[in-house]
Amino acid sequence: MVDPAQATEKQLAREHTSVHQESRVRHNESLYSKLFDILNVTFLTVFILSVLYPFVNAIAISLSQTTPIKKGLVHLVPIGLNFDAYKIVFSSFNIFNAYRNSIYYSVLGTLLILVVGCLAAYPLAQRNFRARKLLTVFLTIPMFFNGGMIPLLLLIRELNMLNTVWALVLPGAFGFWFIILIRTNFQALPDGLMESARMDGAHDWHILLRIVIPLSVPILVTVALFASVGIWNSFTPALLYLQDYDKMPITIVLRDIIANSRFQFESTFIPEPLSDTGSIESMRMATILLTLGPIVLVYPFIQRYFFKGQLVGSIKG
Amino acid sequence: MKGDSWLGSLKTQYNLYLMIVPVVLGTLIFSYFPMYGVIVAFQNYNVIEGMFGSEFVGLKHFITFANDPYFFRILKNTFLLGLYSFLWGFWPPIVLALLLNELKMLRFKKVAQTISYLPHFISLVVIGGFVFELLSAYGVVNQFLVYLGFDKINFFTEPGWFRSIYISTTIWQGIGWGSIIYLAALTGVSPEQYESAVIDGASRFRQAIHITLPAIFPVIRIMMIFALSSILSVSFELVYLLYNPAIYATADVIATYVFRRGIQGLDFSFGAAVGLAQSVIAFVLLVIANWISNKTTGDGLW
Numbered sequence: 008m009v010d011p012a013q014a015t016e017k018q019l020a021r022e023h024t025s026v027h028q029e030s031r032v033r034h035n036e037s038l039y040s041k042l043f044d045i046l047n048v049t050f051l052t053v054f055i056l057s058v059l060y061p062f063v064n065a066i067a068i069s070l071s072q073t074t075p076i077k078k079g080l081v082h083l084v085p086i087g088l089n090f091d092a093y094k095i096v097f098s099s100f101n102i103f104n105a106y107r108n109s110i111y112y113s114v115l116g117t118l119l120i121l122v123v124g125c126l127a128a129y130p131l132a133q134r135n136f137r138a139r140k141l142l143t144v145f146l147t148i149p150m151f152f153n154g155g156m157i158p159l160l161l162l163i164r165e166l167n168m169l170n171t172v173w174a175l176v177l178p179g180a181f182g183f184w185f186i187i188l189i190r191t192n193f194q195a196l197p198d199g200l201m202e203s204a205r206m207d208g209a210h211d212w213h214i215l216l217r218i219v220i221p222l223s224v225p226i227l228v229t230v231a232l233f234a235s236v237g238i239w240n241s242f243t244p245a246l247l248y249l250q251d252y253d254k255m256p257i258t259i260v261l262r263d264i265i266a267n268s269r270f271q272f273e274s275t276f277i278p279e280p281l282s283d284t285g286s287i288e289s290m291r292m293a294t295i296l297l298t299l300g301p302i303v304l305v306y307p308f309i310q311r312y313f314f315k316g317q318l319v320g321s322i323k324g
Numbered sequence: 325m326k327g328d329s330w331l332g333s334l335k336t337q338y339n340l341y342l343m344i345v346p347v348v349l350g351t352l353i354f355s356y357f358p359m360y361g362v363i364v365a366f367q368n369y370n371v372i373e374g375m376f377g378s379e380f381v382g383l384k385h386f387i388t389f390a391n392d393p394y395f396f397r398i399l400k401n402t403f404l405l406g407l408y409s410f411l412w413g414f415w416p417p418i419v420l421a422l423l424l425n426e427l428k429m430l431r432f433k434k435v436a437q438t439i440s441y442l443p444h445f446i447s448l449v450v451i452g453g454f455v456f457e458l459l460s461a462y463g464v465v466n467q468f469l470v471y472l473g474f475d476k477i478n479f480f481t482e483p484g485w486f487r488s489i490y491i492s493t494t495i496w497q498g499i500g501w502g503s504i505i506y507l508a509a510l511t512g513v514s515p516e517q518y519e520s521a522v523i524d525g526a527s528r529f530r531q532a533i534h535i536t537l538p539a540i541f542p543v544i545r546i547m548m549i550f551a552l553s554s555i556l557s558v559s560f561e562l563v564y565l566l567y568n569p570a571i572y573a574t575a576d577v578i579a580t581y582v583f584r585r586g587i588q589g590l591d592f593s594f595g596a597a598v599g600l601a602q603s604v605i606a607f608v609l610l611v612i613a614n615w616i617s618n619k620t621t622g623d624g625l626w
Contacts, residue, residue: 039528047427048432051424055435055436055440058443061454064458065457079462123346129340133340137333138340138344155358156579156583156595157361157586158362158596160592161375162354178354181346181350211339211343212339240445242561242565247587262449265452292453299450307438313445314441317504
């Protein structure tokens with residue numbers, strides 16, 4: 008069997024170089040072939056545009072006046088440019104609070120995942136670790152079985168973690184998928200590195216912290232990005248475990264505005280629509296964009312990390 | 325490794341054992357203990373007596389569930405939603421991967437890829453917001469219908485539309501990301517195979533059949549096993565975000581029912597029983613799917 012780590016590297020290299028070269032030349036250029044190419048590009052262009060449309064539409068609506076929106080005239084460009092929706096949304100005290108909460112949960116959860124992940128991946132990467140197989144089996148089983156929504160909820164309740172940040176970040180901190188990613192990367196490091204460090208008398212903590220982790224920054228960044236985006240976007244845990252409105256992340260607030268509902272317990276402020284400008288639709292779209300904003304803005308720069316991460320993760324899995 | 329005793333290993337490798345303490349503890353508490361926690365499905369759980377003190381009632385809640393007036397409805401909805409999601413949703417990522425693979429302009433391919441998996445990274449709440457916007461009375465879909473001469477449709481009060489909405493949404497979100505794993509398999513095909521096929525006079529279509537498809541067949545098989553076994557495990561979040569009481573007839577699934585009855589309704593034991601039933605069936609499906617795969621193609625998950 009080809010060493011998966013090496014095969015991955017090869018595939019990534021091939022992907023990388025192929026960007027800078029022409030793709031394979033086909034000498035058999037029949038008419039059907041050319042026709043297919045044209046249709047393919049057309050179809051994919053339409054596909055891309057349909058993916059992008061909701062985003063552009065959201066921007067347009069968030070900046071438009073009410074009447075054109077109600078008439079369905081707003082598609083890609085705002086009509087009757089005004090910023091009232093944003094003014095109202097920003098002045099709603101809860102948005103800043105919710106934003107702050109989301110950032111807090113995301114950062115804390117990511118840190119936990121990274122710490123737990125690195126600590127777990129290092130021993131798993133040591134071939135002479137006695138408990139390696141046992142631990143792997145132990146961590147794999149929960150990927151296929153879990154107790155369900157209610158036992159977990161009851162556990163959190165009995166641990167007094169309800170309505171705290173821990174209910175949001177702890178259960179997800181031990182996921183095996185991240186550990187596998189990190190372990191694969193640790194294993195790909197040259198053996199000689201750790202051997203010579205050991206011969207110099209370094210113990211494992213030192214090797215982990217001073218050698219292995221600094222060399223693994225790309226994969227750790229990848230894990231951090233996946234984790235933080237995942238937590239930022241999460242909705243159901245907050246729905247289940249949080250009760251105070253001022254602890255709610257922005258996804259819950261956004262949900263309230265979209266469904267035009269007050270959260271089941273009292274909320275602080277749902278903006279009231281004005282008559283002519285700043286309709287509820289505008290405010291919805293504005294809040295959507297605020298929720299999306301951080302992710303979409305950095306996406307072009309970080310998407311290669313996601314792509315590579317999924318590549319490695321899927322091959323290994 | 326011979327002669328290595330556990331005790332010896334504990335002494336020399338104690339640092340390693342120390343390092344795995346967090347993950348072991350965490351997994352024990354948050355993954356394994358809830359497995360034990362399904363015991364509440366067999367109890368009359370109440371918060372005062374807790375998991376260890378509540379009265380044991382055996383299969384009472386399962387029987388209650390089987391006799392529930394909504395039993396057939398939610399099973400049917402969950403099953404149909406899962407089945408249609410599989411039938412309609414399994415192959416678009418494959419098709420997208422194949423089409424992207426055929427692109428000659430690599431810049432365009434990169435751009436298309438990047439944009440295609442953008443939806444995977446946005447929250448389901450946002451996606452729900454998009455859906456409500458696009459399908460609203462003044463949204464782009466209804467406008468298009470009016471333009472074609474049809475009446476406007478109220479997508480959120482007629483139960484018949486829910487499945488299509490749900491499936492289209494999951495496809496929109498997952499097609500780009502799902503195509504990555506197939507693209508990964510496709511980049512593993514060596515260009516020499518294509519070149520020699522071309523020299524042998526194979527048309528592009530034949531190349532696709534004889535080289536490209538076999539290359540991703542193993543991936544397709546594994547993904548299909550996973551997909552089939554999770555038919556019943558329709559996700560809670562998207563259904564919850566898209567449904568409303570008017571369309572419970574088609575939209576209410578096991579997970580949302582558990583939420584309403586078991587959590588909001590504080591009927592914990594009942595909810596746990598329903599959830600457990602779902603897990604068991606999902607596992608059985610996984611085993612069956614793997615058995616079928618082994619029988620028909622000689623290989624599977626195990």
